[in-house]
Amino acid sequence: MASPTHKLPSLGYSYDALEPAISAQIMDLHHSKHHATYVANLNAALASYSSASVPDQIALQAAIKFNGGGHINHSLFWANLTPASSPDANPQAAPQLIKSIGETWGSVGGLQAAVKAAALGIQGSGWVWLVREQGGKAAGRGGLRIVPTKDQDPVVGGEIPIIGIDMWEHAYYLQARQFPLHYLNGKASYIDNIWSVINWKTAEERFLGGREEAFSVLKSSL
Amino acid sequence: MASSLLRTSTSALRAATRSAKPVGAAGLAGTSFVRGKATLPDLSYDYGALEPHISGKIMELHHKNHHQTYVNGLNAAVEQIQEAQAKGDMAKAASFAPLLNFHGGGHINHSLFWENLAPSGKGGGGGPEGELAKEIDETFGGFEPLRKKMNAALAGIQGSGWAWLVQDGEKGGLSVITKANQDPVTGSLKPLLGIDAWEHAYYLQYQNRKAEYFDAVWNVVNWETVGKRMS
Numbered sequence: 001m002a003s004p005t006h007k008l009p010s011l012g013y014s015y016d017a018l019e020p021a022i023s024a025q026i027m028d029l030h031h032s033k034h035h036a037t038y039v040a041n042l043n044a045a046l047a048s049y050s051s052a053s054v055p056d057q058i059a060l061q062a063a064i065k066f067n068g069g070g071h072i073n074h075s076l077f078w079a080n081l082t083p084a085s086s087p088d089a090n091p092q093a094a095p096q097l098i099k100s101i102g103e104t105w106g107s108v109g110g111l112q113a114a115v116k117a118a119a120l121g122i123q124g125s126g127w128v129w130l131v132r133e134q135g136g137k138a139a140g141r142g143g144l145r146i147v148p149t150k151d152q153d154p155v156v157g158g159e160i161p162i163i164g165i166d167m168w169e170h171a172y173y174l175q176a177r178q179f180p181l182h183y184l185n186g187k188a189s190y191i192d193n194i195w196s197v198i199n200w201k202t203a204e205e206r207f208l209g210g211r212e213e214a215f216s217v218l219k220s221s222l
Numbered sequence: 223m224a225s226s227l228l229r230t231s232t233s234a235l236r237a238a239t240r241s242a243k244p245v246g247a248a249g250l251a252g253t254s255f256v257r258g259k260a261t262l263p264d265l266s267y268d269y270g271a272l273e274p275h276i277s278g279k280i281m282e283l284h285h286k287n288h289h290q291t292y293v294n295g296l297n298a299a300v301e302q303i304q305e306a307q308a309k310g311d312m313a314k315a316a317s318f319a320p321l322l323n324f325h326g327g328g329h330i331n332h333s334l335f336w337e338n339l340a341p342s343g344k345g346g347g348g349g350p351e352g353e354l355a356k357e358i359d360e361t362f363g364g365f366e367p368l369r370k371k372m373n374a375a376l377a378g379i380q381g382s383g384w385a386w387l388v389q390d391g392e393k394g395g396l397s398v399i400t401k402a403n404q405d406p407v408t409g410s411l412k413p414l415l416g417i418d419a420w421e422h423a424y425y426l427q428y429q430n431r432k433a434e435y436f437d438a439v440w441n442v443v444n445w446e447t448v449g450k451r452m453s
Contacts, residue, residue, distance in 0.1 A: 033430040066380040123324040124382040124403035125421075151381030169382075169421035170430065176279075185287045185422065 005043050008036050009075050009217060017083040020180045021193045026172065031078070034170055038070030038152070069152035073127055075217045077164045080206075082199035089197060094204035097162070104144045111146075115165070116191045118148045125168045126150045131159035132207055160214045162206045165194055260296045262289055263333050271341040275438040277427045285336070288422055292328030292404070299325055327404035331384055335416050338451075340444035347441045354414075354449040357389075361396040368398070373436045375400050376419045387415040389452055415448045 011031060016024035045063040052060060082088045091098050091108050098108065105111040111130070119128040126149055133143040144162075147155060155161045172183040172190035183190045206214040265285060270278030299321040306315035340346035349365045350358050362368040368387070375385040375398050383402045388411040390397070399411070400419075407413040417439055424435035 029429055037430070062380070123320070126381070169425060173422060173425050174429070176426070184426075185283055185291075 006039050006046075006071060006218075008032075008039050009078065011078050013081075013083055018081060018197045021084065021197045022081075022172070023175050023179055026170075026174050029174070030074075030166075030170060035071070035074040038067045038074065042067035042071050066152050069154040072154040072156075072215070072218060073152055073164060073166070076161055076214070077166055079217050080163050080199050080202045081194075081197050082202070084196045086199075088199045088201035091200050094200040094207065097200070097204050097207040100144055100207070112195060114146050116188065118146045119165060119167050119191050120188060122148050122150070122167050124150060126153075127167055128165050129155050129159075129161050130163040130203075131155055131161055134158045134160060134211065158211075160206060160209070160211050162203050162214075163198060165191070258300070260293050260300075260329055262286075262293050263336065265336050267339075267341050267344075271344075272339060272346070272442045275342060275441045276339075276424075276435075280422075280424065280426050283426075284332075284418075284422060289329070289332040292325045292332065295321065295325030296329050323406075324404050327406040330406045331401075331404055331416060331418070334413055335418055338415050338444050338447045339439075339442045340447075342441045345444050345446060347443065348445060350445050350449065352449060354445070354452050357396050357452065369440055371398050372417065373433070376417060376436045377433060379419045382420045384419060385417050386411075386413050387448070388412060389414055391453070412451065412453070414451045415443065 008031070011027075014024075015027040015031070018027060041063060045060050045067060049057055049060050049064070087093060101108060101111045105114055115128055115130065122128070129147045129149065131145050131147050133145060145159070147159065148167075149155060155164075167187065169187075172187060173185070175181060175183040175190075177184075181189065181193050262285070265281075268278075269281040269285070272278075272281060299318050303315045303318045303322065306312070306318070349355065355365070358365055358368050362371060372385050372387065379385070379400050379402075381402065383400055383405075385398060385400050386407050388397055388399055388407055389395070390410055391412050392410045396414070397411075399407070401407065407416075417436070419432070419436075421432075424432060428435040
């Protein structure tokens with residue numbers, strides 16, 4: 001039985017639309033090379049999975065987790081970013097979420113400080129996620145948490161991913177001195193600046209919806 | 223220890239694990255610790271000396287910023303462990319173990335890495351010689367199979383990490399292993415040759431084309447250092 005083929009989702013904006021927070025060169029490489037590679041390797045692993053022997057299937061699971069995680073994480077990431085000029089980049093686009101963030105961290109600034117601490121604590125490659133625990137009633141009921149994940153491990157423990165930030169070096173490293181905002185090894189600056197391109201409208205939708213809505217971006221890329 | 227550069231860090235690590243003497247608590251961290259502080263080792267070649275295989279810009283950032291951060295993090299972790307030990311709070315001391323492993327590993331790995339590189343044609347490149355070459359032939363069937371095996375190991379790392387050619391100090395044999403993040407080579411295994419597969423080691427020059435970096439780095443491997451590390 002042939003497994004469905006996953007496709008690289010298109011971004012809802014052009015590669016240069018997130019400048020100066022994230023350069024066009026980074027976006028281009030990140031989407032057309034890195035994400036495309038995760039998709040290709042996921043499809044290759046899935047294609048050989050169904051006809052493989054059980055030991056070989058088990059051996060393939062690491063590749064499925066890594067590349068499938070890479071596909072999930074990047075798909076969620078692109079959708080929770082938007083040009084700074086968009087009204088969606090304003091936290092006011094997420095009234096219910098902001099209320100809950102206020103209850104948990106005092107303010108958006110409090111959330112940002114907690115996200116930064118978690119992101120800088122990652123020892124290697126990984127992601128930091130704002131998630132909502134599943135189970136509680138959606139709006140205004142708190143249940144928010146910050147979860148760092150390693151490498152391409154996806155958030156699949158039942159939580160609903162709301163905002164994901166890629167902390168792999170390929171997500172920021174190329175912004176060298178000639179850029180208005182430069183990062184290289186300065187990942188703290190990258191974290192500070194990415195908030196200007198966070199898509200709060202998407203975040204609100206994920207916060208109010210269930211896991212199915214949060215992961216809906218994956219269906220459209222099948 | 224395989225590298226003379228590591229003498230300071232070794233004593234710092236030893237200091238971190240030995241039980242603190244109950245002298246005046248305030249002075250303890252200051253005096254006994256400062257002596258064993260890890261420092262950033264100098265490179266024996268210029269930042270630009272590994273070009274075109276590794277750019278001067280990468281080498282400079284990698285040494286002056288990344289490695290320095292590990293040195294600072296190691297010293298901070300050791301200091302915090304000693305302070306907790308001095309207060310008899312072993313649970314708190316133990317809580318710094320991941321930081322000690324990460325920053326201590328980062329310091330050890332990079333110190334070994336700089337020493338097992340050299341400018342192409344000036345100690346770098348070519349292939350293994352003497353006893354090392356013989357061992358590599360016996361284990362891998364030659365230098366080329368070793369290179370392929372190590373490049374495959376590097377390419378297979380899912381995230382940040384290192385690949386190492388190691389020697390088993392007890393059984394003597396060579397093997398290729400990978401380590402996640404900054405986990406150092408430990409136990410009976412002795413690091414002979416390390417290659418950094420973190421994105422910061424190549425991204426400014428090679429971007430996502432990491433296989434090109436893994437191919438190119440062999441032009442600047444210092445085989446004399448690698449051979450000397452083998453016992």
